[in-house]
Amino acid sequence: xxxxxxxxxxxxxxxxxxxxxxxxxxxxxxxxxxxxxxxxxxxxxxxxxxxxxxxxxxxxxxxxxxxxxxxxxxxxxxxxxxxxxxxxxxxxxxxxxxxxxxxxxxxxxxxxxxxxxxxxxxxxxxxxxxxxxxxxxxxxxxxxxxxxxxxxxxxxxxxxxxxxxxxxxxxxxxxxxxxxxxxxxxxxxxxxxxxxxxxxxxxxxxxxxxxxxxxxxxxxxxxxxxxxxxxxxx
Numbered sequence: 664x665x666x667x668x669x670x671x672x673x674x675x676x677x678x679x680x681x682x683x684x685x686x687x688x689x690x691x692x693x694x695x696x697x698x699x700x701x702x703x704x705x706x707x708x709x710x711x712x713x714x715x716x717x718x719x720x721x722x723x724x725x726x727x728x729x730x731x732x733x734x735x736x737x738x739x740x741x742x743x744x745x746x747x748x749x750x751x752x753x754x755x756x757x758x759x760x761x762x763x764x765x766x767x768x769x770x771x772x773x774x775x776x777x778x779x780x781x782x783x784x785x786x787x788x789x790x791x792x793x794x795x796x797x798x799x800x801x802x803x804x805x806x807x808x809x810x811x812x813x814x815x816x817x818x819x820x821x822x823x824x825x826x827x828x829x830x831x832x833x834x835x836x837x838x839x840x841x842x843x844x845x846x847x848x849x850x851x852x853x854x855x856x857x858x859x860x861x862x863x864x865x866x867x868x869x870x871x872x873x874x875x876x877x878x879x880x881x882x883x884x885x886x887x888x889x890x891x892x893x894x895x896x897x
Contacts, residue, residue: 674772677719677743680788692778699765701827701836706771711749711759715779718744721769722826727761737761738800747797753780766827767835819846820856821885824866824873833875842873 674694675681684692696719699705705723706716718740725738725748740746740763752759753776782789814822823845827835837845843853857873860866865877865884875881 673719673770674717678717678745678772678792680786680792681717683786683788684782688778688782692774694772694774696770696772699769699771701765701767701769703765704762705765705769706746706749706759706763708759708762711752711776713776714773715749715776716746716763717772717774718742718746719770719772722766723763723769724766725761725763737804739766739803740796740800744796744799745793747793747800750780750783750793751797754783767829768832816846816848816852816856817859818885819848820853820860821881824875825878825881825885828875828878830878833878834872835874836872838871 673696681689699721706714720742722742723740724736725740725746726736738746738748746763748761749759783793784790820842823842824835827837839854839857840850842857843850846853857866857868860881861868865875865881867874867876
């Protein structure tokens with residue numbers, strides 16, 4: 664049986680695997696959709712005890728806080744992906760160890776945790792999406808590490824800016840320090856690189872924001888860096 668009520672149209676479009684869920688199960692899951700601004704927190708440990716989540720649009724990052732208080736990005740999610748860390752913590756009976764933060768404007772579907780975990784265990788298509796996403800995420804993080812070691816800074820910076828924005832949402836709220844941490848550099852070097860981009864007319868910067876002016880030119884200059892980082896949907 665497939666989900667048929669109107670409010671579920673977008674979730675099914677983004678996650679075709681949800682067609683495995685019956686209308687009754689869908690209603691019992693108490694689904695609701697929330698929209699988040701860039702850099703706002705989507706999900707943290709307390710939420711993980713009550714909800715499962717599906718990223719419908721935008722991008723988000725999963726971070727963990729070390730014992731020394733430092734924050735580390737362990738995975739990136741794109742639309743059509745599920746937080747595999749949430750599933751792994753649920754299956755192991757352990758607390759969710761991280762936080763999920765919107766990197767761009769994002770739209771998220773929430774369902775009851777009990778329904779979410781039951782679907783993962785009962786429906787092969789949903790299970791394949793979760794663990795396929797886990798594999799894709801691991802490969803992305805390996806690729807990002809390799810890029811930090813081999814790609815020039817300008818390529819890494821352009822890739823980060825393009826990933827954090829879209830044609831219809833060309834502005835990202837981010838500091839030079841945050842960009843430096845994202846691309847594995849230091850603030851002063853990133854500031855000089857942004858100034859070069861601005862002189863070429865590709866971007867404009869203001870306090871705490873970067874706006875893409877010539878997205879196509881950036882993409883042509885730095886290749887397929889963004890599309891290679893995109894994830895697969897179910």
